[in-house]
Amino acid sequence: MRFSLRRHVTPEPAGVGGTVRVDARTKNLTKRLRPGDIAVINHRDIDQVSAEALVACRPAAVVNAAESISGRYPNLGPAILVDAGIPLIDRAGEGVMAAVSDGELAQVSDGDLVVGDTVVARGTLMTTASVQEALEDARAGLSTQMEAFAANTMEYLREERDLLLDGVGLPDIRTDMDGRPVLVVVRGYHYKEDIQILRPFIRDYKPVLIGVDGGADALVEAGMKPHMIVGDMDSVSDATLTSGAEVVVHAYRDGKAPGLVRVEELGVRDPVVFPATGTSEDIAMLLADDKGADLIVAVGTHATLVEFLDKGRAGMASTFLTRLRVGSKLVDAKGVSRLYRTTVPTWMLVVLVLSGFLALFVALASTPAGDTIFQLIGSRWDGFWSWLTGVFE
Structure with a gap:
């Protein structure tokens, strides 16, 4: 010390x-x-x-x-x-x-x-x-952490196998996700950049927006309204909690839910309590998968081994297993941006601009006002050219 x-x-x-x-x-x-x-x-x-x-x-x-x-x-x-x-x-x-x-x-x-x-x-x-x-x-001792991570993964699998394999214990919710894409936002790694690059996807496909704790505030800051808020409610603002989104309170496995007290004091209508061992981002993905989402897009979540370990919590093993559970439905935000982004060749943009100018020229030339404008431009050009040649002579 x-x-x-x-x-x-x-x-x-x-x-x-x-x-x-x-x-x-x-x-x-x-x-x-x-x-x-x-x-x-x-x-x-x-x-x-x-x-x-x-x-x-x-x-x-x-x-x-x-x-x-x-x-x-x-x-x-x-x-x-x-x-x-x-x-x-x-x-x-x-x-x-x-x-x-x-x-x-x-x-x-x-x-x-x-x-x-x-x-x-x-x-x-x-x-x-x-x-x-x-x-x-620290890298020299990484193997020890890997062993602990693997042991915790097996422990979580034993405790939550019914939830992971069969969806036992998943609560009923009001938000309709059946056949729709779902966007799960966690205030984590590069979440601001991810939201920005996904704006075209959100505009065109109108996914169900789930904010995980502070991720709900991130959606509001980006000018969007979450359909659902999931978490223990320790890092989301009062204004967002009372915005009308459905609230799912993440509780301990024994049913204790400290965040429920805050939600009830704010007068949130019909909050749902979900007891589970994993992290809040895990239960958000499990809910989306169980309720029929055809695509789950993750923003700011943990995707790599370094990110799992970097959080420094034993419970991160649940995130690893949850990703295995939702499988092919889950896509990282940056992956969506790479797939969804369309590129327009430069030559096509040049042709488009020139076509616009040509159309404007033809439209002006066919009107008396346009003819007058062109005569005025020609007169000014003749004056400029005479001045320029006079300077060099």
Whole structure:
């Protein structure tokens, strides 16, 4: 632990300063983090999605109480922060979470977090070189994580085999998906870019829009209205929850659903409770598959092995098995964009533009007003040409 008790020092001129924002949960902190703030988090193995959310907020610095790279696997987040030019103080110690208050003014200098004249925490300033070294060490232990992932996959399969194989336990819902394409949006990897490239697909095919927690807000931000919201309701806004979409609350296997209390307090009509072991994006896909969707397009979800491990949760094995379950119906958003995008040759565009100008010319030439315009243009051209030849003579 690198946390130390407050002690007086002479402040150094080097470093960056800003308002401290403290939260042990990074995704909660990014909702109120503003450009120039100092983010104080307690996030072991910062993943890619969390790092990209932090970078989007443009903080002056990030102080992590935990290990940004623990060595369990080569997580992608720290490199994203460092490459974005955001100072990352690593292993500042859990005591920093209580040592600073939200809204305090502070300064980050080298590996120190300074409030006033006092060092309240001391960690290690991560650099590109130190991040790469830590990632190399983490890759050496990747086989251990692979074994744990495989073991967890078998455990999940034993617990949820009836749900995965036969759909036992899937709730009834109002949203009609039979024979329709479904778009499942998770606020994850490159979700904003994926939504943008899918706009032609959404416009033409009008799929059922399912937002997974914050993914519902992503749809609203893109100017769309979700038909269904799925999740534990910890990262979706009140306005989106009450927008009229059908709400499916993801509950624990024993039936406890903490998110249901919030939904009922907001007065959401007829929420559905779905107890399941996996992640919320999994149950969204399982619902779409069971209710007859002919295509499931995934936005921001986990697709590769690195992404599964990067989330750092044992439950990610459920996502792996769910993808096997929905099979040929599931298409990644970027795959759809590549299949759906049409390309028009440059020569065809040139011909189209020239044809338009030719049609305009013929239309103008056949009218008295057009004839007058052409005479005026010709007169101006003669004057310009006379002036130009006179200059050279």
